[in-house]
Amino acid sequence: MVIKMEKMFTPQQIAYFKTQPTPFYYYDMDLLERTLIALKAATPNDFHIHYALKANANSELLKRIHAYGWGADCVSGNEIKRALEIGFNAKNIVFAGVGKTDEEILLGLEQNIFCFNAESGHELIVINQLAGQHNKIAPIALRINPNVDAYTHKYITTGLEENKFGINPYELEDILSLLKTLKHVKLIGLHFHIGSQITSLTPYKNLCLRANEINHFFIQKGFFPEHINLGGGLGINYAEPNTHSIVDFASYFAVFKKFLEPKPSQSIHFELGRSIVAPCGSLISKVLYIKNGINTNFAILDAGMTELIRPALYQAFHLIESLETPSDDSRTRKYDVVGPICESSDCFGKSIVLPELKRGHLLAIRSAGAYGEVMSSQYNLRNPVKSIYSTEIK
Ligand SMILES: Cc1ncc(COP(=O)(O)O)c(C=O)c1O
Numbered sequence: 382m383v384i385k386m387e388k389m390f391t392p393q394q395i396a397y398f399k400t401q402p403t404p405f406y407y408y409d410m411d412l413l414e415r416t417l418i419a420l421k422a423a424t425p426n427d428f429h430i431h432y433a434l435k436a437n438a439n440s441e442l443l444k445r446i447h448a449y450g451w452g453a454d455c456v457s458g459n460e461i462k463r464a465l466e467i468g469f470n471a472k473n474i475v476f477a478g479v480g481k482t483d484e485e486i487l488l489g490l491e492q493n494i495f496c497f498n499a500e501s502g503h504e505l506i507v508i509n510q511l512a513g514q515h516n517k518i519a520p521i522a523l524r525i526n527p528n529v530d531a532y533t534h535k536y537i538t539t540g541l542e543e544n545k546f547g548i549n550p551y552e553l554e555d556i557l558s559l560l561k562t563l564k565h566v567k568l569i570g571l572h573f574h575i576g577s578q579i580t581s582l583t584p585y586k587n588l589c590l591r592a593n594e595i596n597h598f599f600i601q602k603g604f605f606p607e608h609i610n611l612g613g614g615l616g617i618n619y620a621e622p623n624t625h626s627i628v629d630f631a632s633y634f635a636v637f638k639k640f641l642e643p644k645p646s647q648s649i650h651f652e653l654g655r656s657i658v659a660p661c662g663s664l665i666s667k668v669l670y671i672k673n674g675i676n677t678n679f680a681i682l683d684a685g686m687t688e689l690i691r692p693a694l695y696q697a698f699h700l701i702e703s704l705e706t707p708s709d710d711s712r713t714r715k716y717d718v719v720g721p722i723c724e725s726s727d728c729f730g731k732s733i734v735l736p737e738l739k740r741g742h743l744l745a746i747r748s749a750g751a752y753g754e755v756m757s758s759q760y761n762l763r764n765p766v767k768s769i770y771s772t773e774i775k
Pocket residue numbers: 433435436454477539574576577578612613614615652653654655656751
């Protein structure tokens with residue numbers, strides 16, 4: 382595949398990168414800021430955003446996001462603690478996840494968070510028990526699996542019957558009967574999340590239509606959900622990060638305005654992650670070795686799946702660009718761009734056309750601000766990955 386050579390970095394930035402030990406994440410805080418401004422401008426007044434910390438819980442980014450007044454979507458006790466440390470109001474924190482531990486539930490109760498997104502009848506029983514022990518009433522949104530296809534990679538599809546997430550519609554009668562018996566949980570909302578990196582708006586239209594039916598079902602049964610949470614999942618353009626650096630939030634929200642039919646007093650919530658932070662992050666890495674392969678050369682980098690696991694985990698595409706200035710006579714070559722980790726899946730891209738690479742050349746792996754740093758690991762006893770922010774480069 383031929384990859385366009387697009388440049389986003391200034392000569393000053395590249396000169397600075399060359400003074401830093403690699404690999405590291407580079408965050409363009411100006412792009413983040415412009416994204417946040419665009420999101421704020423596009424969000425209808427009656428829609429509420431909870432930033433999904435799972436996409437990136439870096440405190441520098443969180444401070445910027447928090448400044449816009451949004452809430453937080455957390456999937457662990459530690460994410461709740463991080464959100465509170467940054468200053469997110471507990472009253473705007475939603476807590477999701479199929480496997481909340483007792484300690485995490487107790488933390489949520491103690492902090493009086495806005496809502497637990499509960500994923501099963503069994504979880505409701507446990508939350509009820511723990512809330513009862515502390516004389517509390519836990520606010521609950523039922524995460525319902527709407528069986529709507531998000532048409533994204535199967536590992537990031539979450540709203541199909543075969544997925545582990547949420548309560549299936551055929552279980553709802555039983556769940557409502559159960560709820561009537563639980564005195565320490567209060568149903569306050571409905572929650573949906575059909576997947577991530579969703580690049581068509583059609584699945585969101587389908588989600589609205591299912592959510593309308595399910596909302597109607599609850600109201601008919603005498604339960605009034607005060608809010609409807611549609612989750613996140615809005616995708617970004619990984620192939621063209623320079624020309625599509627900010628997602629079209631307005632078109633996304635317009636689908637919900639058009640197709641969702643809430644009752645006048647119901648509030649509408651979203652949990653966006655990737656679309657907010659993915660474009661502003663790049664993983665900067667150095668070429669360690671060039672090795673001849675059968676059909677292509679291998680460019681072996683000092684970053685690997687330990688710093689950015691998305692390509693290894695779900696064959697995710699990231700645009701890879703050289704940060705070197707090609708000389709007039711420099712040729713292009715095809716490379717399998719790989720990491721140093723002892724796994725064959727440790728590959729960022731195959732047959733990538735790049736200007737001829739040499740040991741020490743810098744590469745940028747673009748659009749890595751979401752599910753990058755936050756998923757990094759110390760496998761092979763690697764060092765924790767560092768971060769650099771555009772604000773520190775003069
Ligand atoms: C329940 C839930 N909400 C929100 C998100 C955020 O999704 P995204 O980063 O694609 O916007 C996820 C991510 O998978 C999720 O599982």
